[in-house]
Amino acid sequence: MLGSVAAACTTLSFLPQVLHTIKTKDTEGISLTMYVLFVFGILCWLIYGLLSHDLPLMLGNGITLVLSSIVLLLKLKSKADERTAIL
Amino acid sequence: MLGSVAAACTTLSFLPQVLHTIKTKDTEGISLTMYVLFVFGILCWLIYGLLSHDLPLMLGNGITLVLSSIVLLLKLKSKADERTAIL
Numbered sequence: 001m002l003g004s005v006a007a008a009c010t011t012l013s014f015l016p017q018v019l020h021t022i023k024t025k026d027t028e029g030i031s032l033t034m035y036v037l038f039v040f041g042i043l044c045w046l047i048y049g050l051l052s053h054d055l056p057l058m059l060g061n062g063i064t065l066v067l068s069s070i071v072l073l074l075k076l077k078s079k080a081d082e083r084t085a086i087l
Numbered sequence: 088m089l090g091s092v093a094a095a096c097t098t099l100s101f102l103p104q105v106l107h108t109i110k111t112k113d114t115e116g117i118s119l120t121m122y123v124l125f126v127f128g129i130l131c132w133l134i135y136g137l138l139s140h141d142l143p144l145m146l147g148n149g150i151t152l153v154l155s156s157i158v159l160l161l162k163l164k165s166k167a168d169e170r171t172a173i174l
Contacts, residue, residue, distance in 0.1 A: 021116065
């Protein structure tokens with residue numbers, strides 16, 4: 001029960017960040033290193049879940065991977081746009 | 088092994104975010120809702136780890152709780168500063 005609440009909160013917490021970043025297009029305050037490490041870590045968790053046939057681990061990390069990857073892609077896109085603007 | 092790499096990455100990923108936020112003081116792009124949900128979720132994970140006497144769960148979530156709480160506090164501080172500036 002407590003584990004489910006915990007998992008739901010940490011997984012779904014990335015949804016407001018995705019919406020916030022899409023709305024404001026402001027990624028300056030977001031650390032690229034954080035999201036590279038985080039997405040890689042969640043990918044490892046997902047593989048770990050797949051290998052150990054653990055459905056909650058697969059499901060939770062699958063959703064978190066999609067959401068955190070969107071934030072990472074938006075951060076990378078705005079970095080690329082900045083570079084284009086300078087050239 | 089894979090689980091340890093995954094845990095290390097997701098836990099330590101919040102460190103560059105803390106350093107980034109302290110350095111830039113830019114919290115505009117950070118979602119307050121995300122960090123409120125995330126910190127609450129990690130707190131639940133920590134209690135879950137304590138109740139089930141799971142040391143890796145306690146350790147990982149303890150560190151993540153400290154790091155993500157710093158980001159949340161910096162976000163709340165800049166929100167408060169903004170409000171003071173308006174008044």
